[in-house]
Amino acid sequence: MKIAKASVALLILQLVIVSTVAAKYLYQRAICPRVWTRTAAYDPEMVMRGRYLSLQLTVDGCGSTLPSGKDAQFPRNLNGVPNGNNFSIRSANTVWFQAKIAVKDNKLIAIRVPESDTTTPTQSVAAWPGAACDQMRLTNPVDFYIAEHATDPTWLKRGQELWIEVTVPPKGPPRPLQLALKDNGAWKPLAFQ
16 A cells, blocks of 8 residues: 555656646746748757757848958948948858847847856857858757658748747747748748647
């Protein structure tokens, strides 16, 4: 009889833990900001993996600063004066920095956090040489689980883009909600059942 009571108590404890995590995610899904962002397929090399898509999210870093001003190239007018806030990456190598992720003007944005700030929760951002400031990517991919027999939406044709809707919690990476395919301007949400 004692083993049965201990087993029931352990089962109840496990259910409470799982329910608490589920309630936290549901609360954040309802309260935290949501945003659609462009994504790129990323295929990690893992021996054990389920049926999921590993996606890197595109972030807008135009309102941010890079670790070095030498890495940014601003468009200039005929007199050589910088024109506008948008810039491209001039560095020969990928520029990496830590940033706070937020939603502003219906865009997923990255604001660089100085290395001395250790209290702000951050995500790692990568800016590739020659890329525009609004085409930076989060280094850590987001996993999106799909049905076993679903077709892989990452095989895109010319003119197609893969987009993902995410919630942005106060701490931690963005959490995926749904995918959509943008095909020559037409928007088609993807359902995986």
